[in-house]
Amino acid sequence: MPRLRRVRPRTAGEEADRLSALPEELIRLILSKLGTRAALSTSVLARRWARIPRELPAFDFRVRDVLAPEYERTVALRARNLPRDEHVGRMLDGLVASCELRTMKAFVDGIAGFLEAGGGRAHRSAKTLRLEFFETRDVGVVDRLIAAAVGAWGVEEVEVVVRPASTCDEDVPPAYTLRLKEDGHRSRVRSLALGNCMVPPLLQRYDALTTLVLRDMAASTPVDVYERVFSQCTRLQVLHLTFCGCLEDWLVVDAPCSEIRELVVEACSFLVIELRNLPMLARLACLTDTVELVFGSVPCLTHTNLTFFVEQEFLDSPPPHTELEQFLGTSPSTMENLVIRFTGPRRWVRAECIDNPLLALKRLLVADLPSNWDVSWPRTILMAAPSLEVLHIHVAHSEIEPEAHGIMWTRKDLAHCHPNMKELIMIGFTQQRHMEFLKYVVSACTALQRIVLLKDGHVRYNGLWDWDMQQQCGCWSDKDKRVVTRMIKSGPSPLVQLVLG
Structure with a gap:
């Protein structure tokens, strides 16, 4: 029987020596693959690792x-008012508050x-x-x-994202305000995202800022705070406002020196947005x-x-704005690509002509x-767009019964011509509701x-301004196929491709 060789256990010092002996390039590679907490924790493995620039x-x-x-x-339970026992x-609630205090203490200490x-002199580098x-x-x-x-x-x-503590009043604005020292380093900040924070004062000092994201701004925020963002951040190119509240419901943007090219306003409290002057704006999402x-x-x-949505509260009374003219009537003639969604519990957009x-x-x-809904207002947009080449319509399922009225065709409508239209894709097509629209097209x-x-x-969706129409299995009867095919073939010019799915 072969004699077993006794293996001497390695000591902690030997392990540290082996880790310290690794090439610096390999150590850097290992650190780059780890998260922040894990990478910083590696300093306990060996003294040399702690001295490697992070x-x-x-x-x-x-x-x-x-x-x-x-x-x-626990927070999810309390949000659903569970348990019922007071x-x-x-x-x-006390345990949640205590957990937050302990966590913040550990966070601050960390x-x-x-x-x-390293005596406060450790060399670090990050973007x-x-x-x-x-x-806190x-x-x-x-x-x-x-x-x-x-x-x-x-x-x-x-x-910087500030999470509301469970003991804080939701109506009280956040206390944290980002303040960079006036030492010349402020110009390095090119992208800034703030969640539930106060907007920094003197925004003109952030003279290198090109991207700004404001999220969860308090309802007590004055409207001039947002207007200052447009006027003072003259090099800003991308601005996103998400879940932002405001004291006023009318936002006026008048920034003739602005370089903003992309503006996204999502789930904000503004009822009216007036883009009075934004000379470089190329992409808008509302x-x-x-x-x-x-x-x-x-x-x-x-x-x-x-994208606009009317809540259930407007079922018994019409919403304040119900005409396409309120949304597209002043749109610039340069618009080439448009995604539009008017949704809600009932039809609330009237098919008025766009001037x-x-x-x-x-x-x-x-x-x-x-x-x-019927498709009268999509047809209205089609009639106002003489250069339109691609029209895609997605009809969603609805549990509400269809409205009694349908499309009212006039002799002028039927005589309209769209010489540039090349493609029509319609998802949710039903012969009973959309055949007249198809005949018109x-x-x-x-x-x-x-x-x-x-x-x-x-x-x-591929981002906010591009999309693909995705097909799912659909069942067409032979009769429906014949009716639709016969109608389409009766058009003025033969089709290259017809897909029924």
Whole structure:
């Protein structure tokens, strides 16, 4: 029987020596593959690892990473008002508040220790800093971290999200305001994202800022705060406003020196947005409740996404704005690409003519059109767009019964001509409700090359301004196929492709 060789256990010092002996390039590669917490924790493996410059792509300090697992479950229960027992509920609320305090203390201590590592002189390098923490009065260490990141580590992208603490009143505005020292480093910040924070004062000092995202702004925010963003950040190119509240419901944008090319307004409280002067704006997305859009001088606007929804409260009384003219009547003639969605529990957009024609419009998507609506207002847009080449319509399923009235055709409508239309795709097509519209398209669009009629499907969005129409299995009877095919073949020109799915 062979004699077993006894293996002497390795000591901690030998392990550290082996790790320290790794080439610096390999250590850097290992650190770059780890998250912030894991990469920083490697300093306990060997002294040499702690001295290697931390050239991470991003520093992420998120309070969610150190929260107890049961915290989110408890918060979700309390959001549903569970449990019903008041005594148990108060006990859970106390546990949630206590967990937040303990977590924030550990969070602050961890950042302080990170800043003091190596006597406060540790060399670090990163492009992005992401911070997430609960509302707290102890923000000094956060300010120090941001100042060090922007001033010494070369950080150009900063994201700060303040999570409301369970003990805070929702109506009270957040207390945290980002303040960079006036030491010349502020110009390095090119991208800034703020969630539930106060907008920094003197925005003109952020003279290198090209991207700004504001999210969860308090309802008590004055409208001039948003207007200052447009006028003072003269090099800003991308601005996103998401879930932003405001004291006033009318936002006026008048910034003749602005370089903003992309503007996204999502789920904000503005009822009227007046784009009086944005000379470089090329892409606009307005995804919110009922809003009136007033276009002034926006000579470069080409891509637009308009999504509006009427809540159940308007079922018994009409919403304040119900005509296409309120949304497209002042739109610029440069618009080439349009995504438009008017959704809600009932038909609330009247098919009134658009006074200002959409002369440059080439691609149009009408999405999420409830099946209980007719297609009179999509036809109205079609009639106002003489250069339209591609028309895509997505009809969504609706549990509400169809309305009694249908499309009212006039002799002038039937005589209309669209010589540039090449493609029509319609998802949710039903012969009973959409046959008249199809007849109009076939007769008026003399250059049609492709018609796709789908019983079911969905829209797959590629960002905010591009899309693909996705087909799902649909069943056509032989009779329906013959009726539709015969009608389409009776048009003025033969089709290259007809798809019924």
